[in-house]
Amino acid sequence: MSVPLHFVVKTRLVEVVERLGEGSALPPERVLAKEFGVSRWTMRQAIRELIADGRLRARQGQGTFVATPKLVQPLALVSYTEALRAQGHTPGREVVAFDEIAADAELAEQLGISAGDPVHRLERVLSADGQPIGLETTYLAVVRFPTLREVLDPTGSLYRCLTDKLGVRFGEGEELVETVIATPREAELLKATQSLPMLLLHRTSRDTEARPIEAVRSLYRGDRVGFRATLRP
Structure with missing residues (x-):
């Protein structure tokens, strides 16, 4: 069974989040998409899922940050x-x-x-x-x-x-x-x-x-x- 690409990206992105640490800003979506070799849509979907999981938090006008633990x-x-x-x-x-x-x-x-x-x-x-x-x-x-x-x-x-x-x-x-x-x-x-x-x-x-x-x-x-x-x- 094939694994959706955004899920693979999400798994790799978790490693980035753990390296950055609590409160750190996530690099821009376009930068991450280029680094991971995927489309911005795929990266956006992975980021959205990590926000829903509570691993990331979006702040309007400021960017996306590593969230504090639940x-x-x-x-x-x-x-x-x-x-x-x-x-x-x-x-x-x-x-x-x-x-x-x-x-x-x-x-x-x-x-x-x-x-x-x-x-x-x-x-x-x-x-x-x-x-x-x-x-x-x-x-x-x-x-x-x-x-x-x-x-x-x-x-x-x-x-x-x-x-x-x-x-x-x-x-x-x-x-x-x-x-x-x-x-x-x-x-x-x-x-x-x-x-x-x-x-x-x-x-x-x-x-x-x-x-x-x-x-x-x-x-x-x-x-x-x-x-x-x-x-x-």
Whole structure:
């Protein structure tokens, strides 16, 4: 079976990336195409795939650079803030929305309430070291957390607020991970192109008494974030 030329070029280009090192500028596309003896189209395709893989990062008007390693987040009921700080990064959050909506049938089932009941919606852009990496929307039933808006700093840790101020004890959760393409709005918030692959996580969490706590939709840039899970028989 023949191997596509751009894949061969991509493999060779990885060696160049490793020699250059993190943060270094990649030589211009035309220079690389000449050096590798391929068309600019083939080189462009190889570079695009390395950008999607998170090995390279394009900066508009500046060029293409060797990317920093992906952030690895645990698939666990832990604070986003604590997980990033443990890796030596500075977490940040930009509040997009913090309001109340009426639960539809699916959300009501996840939160153990009736359709039409009020739900807190907290939507935030998540960042690491000042760069956007994810868009997280969390839903919590107002009937269970009536004082949430009074006690939560929406730019701070939601998990810390729930545990320290509202006495919540997380028990277990379920998470579904899939790949998607961002909507124009999502791409704009994450400062990404729509062609960039995204990782979408759907999570529901319950407390130690198996009562629903939250439903979460998290969209992460596939070039910036990876996930790790510990598996046991």
